[in-house]
């Protein structure tokens with residue numbers, strides 16, 4: 001039984017997505033091994049990413065050679081070539097890498113990645129687009145989807161909350177969302193309690209099911 005590197009991350013592909021992932025992990029002091037078949041990219045990033053190597057990892061032998069078997073976590077940041085992305089993901093599964101994050105460029109690409117064993121499929125463009133739509137709709141100041149059935153958003157309170165404590169407005173019962181934080185103008189966010197008084201100029205943090213949050217955010221301000 002070989003010892004797995006518990007915290008080191010193998011990042012495959014140094015395009016925009018992979019380079020950003022590997023660079024940020026490096027800044028966060030997580031050990032990273034970045035791989036790309038393009039030597040120029042490897043050279044370009046080797047100043048900023050501690051370990052970067054050149055290899056074509058659609059071949060399982062190449063993955064074995066760079067020690068992929070020893071990583072618990074890998075990121076497949078190859079999007080433009082679906083064939084390469086699928087082959088690399090399958091190789092990582094075969095090598096027993098436990099946590100595989102893979103970037104998909106379409107729903108069907110993502111479905112294949114899930115089917116062959118990717119644990120997390122990321123759709124960077126689709127997710128960024130949805131996020132921008134939420135922010136542009138004007139109802140939300142910020143938006144994080146934690147899971148398909150759980151989100152946290154920042155918004156100005158609907159009128160039904162203003163001038164009342166959270167108990168008085170009974171928002172959890174009527175809207176099925178939980179107010180978790182409140183920010184008065186010029187102050188920092190504090191945790192909300194039952195006695196927290198909400199004013200119309202506040203910003204609030206609300207958690208709950210995305211569809212409940214959307215209904216809540218659409219209430220008149």
Ligand code: ADP
Nearest residue numbers: 013015016017036037056057058078079080084
């Ligand atoms: P982005 O859209 O994030 O810029 P791309 O999909 O365009 O990402 O980039 C993928 C990167 O993965 C490219 O730099 C490419 O050289 C690299 N890559 C593609 N196939 C392989 C492979 N078989 N082995 C190693 N690296 C690969």
